[in-house]
Amino acid sequence: MLKLYGFAVSNYYNMVKLALLEKDLPFEEVPFYAGQTPEALAISPRGKVPVLGVPQGFINETAVILPYIDDTQPGPKLLPADPFQRARVLALAKEIELYIELPARASFA
Ligand SMILES: N[C@@H](CCC(=O)N[C@@H](CS)C(=O)NCC(=O)O)C(=O)O
Structure with missing residues (x-):
């Protein structure tokens, strides 16, 4: 299942969340406040949210995540x-x- 890392006040997080909802995809929201710790940077190289967790690893940057979702997932085209x-x-x-x-x-x- 896709995992969406981030926090709800982020507009970028919400752009990705709305895309997932628009396509009616199952996904898990993982609270993630980013930052510069080694643990956070292992998920998000610049310490930013959102991050999309996929079976192969993590995808960061909203402008990269959105086309990835549209290209790989079923549902209406965004x-x-x-x-x-x-x-x-x-x-x-x-x-x-x-x-x-x-x-x-x-x-x-
Ligand atoms: N270029 C990034 C920007 C993401 C971004 O700025 N996210 C903010 C939250 S809205 C963030 O992670 N801020 C935490 C920080 O910079 O430490 C994207 O489009 O995904």
């Missing part, structure tokens, strides 16, 4: 087949990540 429509969806996701969610973090406290 992106449109048409290149222009796909670009529009990816641009919207990038807009939310860079220009809405990251600045909004300043108000989390």
Whole structure:
């Protein structure tokens, strides 16, 4: 079973979680707060979340995890087949990540 390492307040964690839910895949959530300990770095080389645990090992970086899920797992495709429509969806996701969610973090406290 796929394992999702991370914590729920992370937008990146939630991007991967939503992809897994959208595809209706079984997965286990593993609380993981990353950091720079040897144990954490063995799972996540930069000490970041999310990480996807797969039978062969660990995959990090959201932009790598999402296409991996789409390419290897059943369920509805996460992106449109048409290149222009796909670009529009990816641009919207990038807009939310860079220009809405990251600045909004300043108000989390
Ligand atoms: N480029 C990474 C960024 C991930 C990232 O910044 N995650 C944050 C949480 S939202 C994190 O792990 N922060 C803990 C830290 O940097 O020590 C990705 O897209 O997965």
